[in-house]
Amino acid sequence: MVVVSNVVCPVCGCCCDDIELIVDNNRIIEARNACAMGAAKFEKYFLHRNTNAYIRENGELKRAPLHDAIRKSAEILAESSYPILYGWSSTSCEAIKAGLELAEEVGGIIDNTSTVCHGPSILAAQDVGLVGATLGQIRHRADLIIYWGSNPWSAHPRHMERYTALSDGRFQRNIWRRVTARIRADSVKKKIARIVSIFFKRGRKRLPQEAKGKIVEMFPDEERKLIVVDVRKTRSADLADYFVQVEPGGDYDVLQALRALIRDEELDVTEVAGVPVETLEEIADLMINCKFGVIFFGLGLTMSKGKLRNVEAAIRLTQDLNMRTKFLIIPMRGHFNVTGANTVFTWQTGYPYAVDFSHGYPRYNPGETSAIDVLRRGDADAALVIASDPVSNFPRKAVRHLMDIPLIVIDPHLSPTALVADVVIPSAFVGIEAEGTAYRMDHVPLPLKKVVEPPAGILSDEEILRRILKEVRRLKGV
Amino acid sequence: MIHGKTEEKERLRIIVLTGRTIDQGCGKEIGKASKEYEESVAICEMNEEDMEKLKIRDGDRVRVTTKFGSVVLTVKKSRKIESPGTAFIPYGLWANFITGSITDGTGMPLLKGLPAEVEPTEEKVSSIRDLIQSCYIR
Numbered sequence: 001m002v003v004v005s006n007v008v009c010p011v012c013g014c015c016c017d018d019i020e021l022i023v024d025n026n027r028i029i030e031a032r033n034a035c036a037m038g039a040a041k042f043e044k045y046f047l048h049r050n051t052n053a054y055i056r057e058n059g060e061l062k063r064a065p066l067h068d069a070i071r072k073s074a075e076i077l078a079e080s081s082y083p084i085l086y087g088w089s090s091t092s093c094e095a096i097k098a099g100l101e102l103a104e105e106v107g108g109i110i111d112n113t114s115t116v117c118h119g120p121s122i123l124a125a126q127d128v129g130l131v132g133a134t135l136g137q138i139r140h141r142a143d144l145i146i147y148w149g150s151n152p153w154s155a156h157p158r159h160m161e162r163y164t165a166l167s168d169g170r171f172q173r174n175i176w177r178r179v180t181a182r183i184r185a186d187s188v189k190k191k192i193a194r195i196v197s198i199f200f201k202r203g204r205k206r207l208p209q210e211a212k213g214k215i216v217e218m219f220p221d222e223e224r225k226l227i228v229v230d231v232r233k234t235r236s237a238d239l240a241d242y243f244v245q246v247e248p249g250g251d252y253d254v255l256q257a258l259r260a261l262i263r264d265e266e267l268d269v270t271e272v273a274g275v276p277v278e279t280l281e282e283i284a285d286l287m288i289n290c291k292f293g294v295i296f297f298g299l300g301l302t303m304s305k306g307k308l309r310n311v312e313a314a315i316r317l318t319q320d321l322n323m324r325t326k327f328l329i330i331p332m333r334g335h336f337n338v339t340g341a342n343t344v345f346t347w348q349t350g351y352p353y354a355v356d357f358s359h360g361y362p363r364y365n366p367g368e369t370s371a372i373d374v375l376r377r378g379d380a381d382a383a384l385v386i387a388s389d390p391v392s393n394f395p396r397k398a399v400r401h402l403m404d405i406p407l408i409v410i411d412p413h414l415s416p417t418a419l420v421a422d423v424v425i426p427s428a429f430v431g432i433e434a435e436g437t438a439y440r441m442d443h444v445p446l447p448l449k450k451v452v453e454p455p456a457g458i459l460s461d462e463e464i465l466r467r468i469l470k471e472v473r474r475l476k477g478v
Numbered sequence: 479m480i481h482g483k484t485e486e487k488e489r490l491r492i493i494v495l496t497g498r499t500i501d502q503g504c505g506k507e508i509g510k511a512s513k514e515y516e517e518s519v520a521i522c523e524m525n526e527e528d529m530e531k532l533k534i535r536d537g538d539r540v541r542v543t544t545k546f547g548s549v550v551l552t553v554k555k556s557r558k559i560e561s562p563g564t565a566f567i568p569y570g571l572w573a574n575f576i577t578g579s580i581t582d583g584t585g586m587p588l589l590k591g592l593p594a595e596v597e598p599t600e601e602k603v604s605s606i607r608d609l610i611q612s613c614y615i616r
Contacts, residue, residue: 044509048509048510115585116585154499233557233560248495395574398579
């Protein structure tokens with residue numbers, strides 16, 4: 001039995017680098033320090049994995065030798081005039097680099113999953129900039145943490161514990177004391193509600209409502225404050241000192257209202273998108289009076305009405321706040337290497353996603369060259385999907401076209417996309433069976449380790465792409 | 479449109495939100511062919527008041543319909559959805575079955591805040607293969 005320490009977790013954008021894996025006989029038997037998602041991946045990744053290559057013949061996927069699948073993939077790409085190469089966020093930077101070479105060679109579109117994730121955030125940052133920092137700075141110094149339209153409890157389970165509200169930094173203490181006090185108080189309230197409901201024989205237990213628009217306790221300076229802004233009262237919101245519930249699609253209004261309040265302007269309304277103005281005034285006070293604040297925003301801003309304009313308003317709010325104090329804004333990136341995909345795309349082509357090589361040089365115009373738009377219009381005539389599952393994650397019309405064109409899937413699992421593919425190539429799990437580099441959500445590059453050997457004959461994403469590229473070049477006589 | 483108001487008997491106009499859940503996160507890492515994944519995403523989390531209006535209970539099934547598509551899901555009562563008129567479906571094939579593909583020139587379709595109608599149904603929740611085979615007939 002071997003203990004492998006300091007393993008980087010290849011699941012979410014937190015890229016936790018303190019994972020300890022207990023490995024026995026080329027199998028991970030325990031993942032220590034990992035969250036539920038990390039443990040699910042490290043301990044169960046092999047349960048539903050695919051180790052066979054497939055090629056579709058007469059409408060059915062049939063097992064085929066790996067080199068045949070690679071040759072068939074190269075033929076599809078070499079014969080196509082406008083292929084789309086999509087995915088990339090759950091593989092290594094090295095594989096992404098090989099993918100970009102392939103896209104340039106075949107002259108198609110290459111897009112990564114940020115197109116349906118933080119693509120609008122990138123567009124907003126290109127318009128107005130972004131005030132960021134590394135997560136270490138935030139852990140040590142941030143005294144006001146705001147999660148806006150993001151639910152780290154579910155999507156980035158160790159984010160609070162490692163970098164924000166639940167972590168102890170050099171100058172700031174965690175908020176555990178207040179969280180446990182609140183849990184105890186809630187439990188007492190629930191007991192009272194249960195007794196009252198039994199006594200009055202009411203059908204449903206009703207908890208006493210807390211007074212709105214009032215911060216009930218004052219906190220010590222060295223303890224951080226946590227605010228959650230969301231349309232649902234998520235589990236993250238349960239931990240917050242202050243939860244602000246916004247009506248769906250109302251984030252832009254609330255952000256602009258806060259900007260007005262921070263500039264000492266008065267609002268002529270009583271509430272904005274369901275949030276009372278007194279609440280907004282208190283939040284604005286907290287923001288101005290903090291020493292080092294940070295907004296972590298999620299897909300609540302990018303996927304709802306307003307999209308990039310919501311993010312732009314949030315960045316502008318941060319910029320306004322920097323006139324009064326220090327404030328940062330950071331997107332909560334989803335996949336472990338989606339930041340790496342944007343970074344490698346940018347250094348290779350000049351653009352972070354939705355890059356079109358069909359003219360022989362890179363072009364970038366999200367809305368036109370982005371994956372969903374290309375598929376919705378029915379422009380692409382072949383597709384390669386790697387480390388992603390667009391059949392599950394794209395709207396129906398885009399998926400429909402993806403199924404109508406020759407489709408190559410490189411994935412360790414038989415995902416729904418693989419089920420409808422024409423060629424399926426199994427790959428090794430990067431970060432478990434193959435090494436590489438990933439970028440954490442704050443753009444810090446971290447090494448992914450090879451902990452166990454992949455099954456016999458299973459190649460890494462990078463190796464598969466290099467072989468397809470070599471075959472494409474041979475077919476084209478380059 | 480007045481959300482949360484019954485339009486006719488046992489039919490409710492709602493706003494659909496999609497997003498992550500910890501179960502969906504674990505399910506996708508184990509594998510999308512797994513039972514855990516299907517059970518974690520083929521659900522519709524609803525407010526208790528809305529469920530009373532539709533006369534449905536935890537574990538019943540509902541048909542959620544938008545102008546882009548319609549899908550059957552298992553209902554889950556959620557205290558996280560405090561306001562009536564809102565429902566939550568985790569990211570996945572089922573949620574994307576009812577979303578549109580227009581991106582308004584941004585590359586990003588509207589995946590949160592989609593107007594929809596919910597009605598109780600006796601139909602079974604489709605499996606991944608059913609959804610692919612019946613609706614995307616190759």
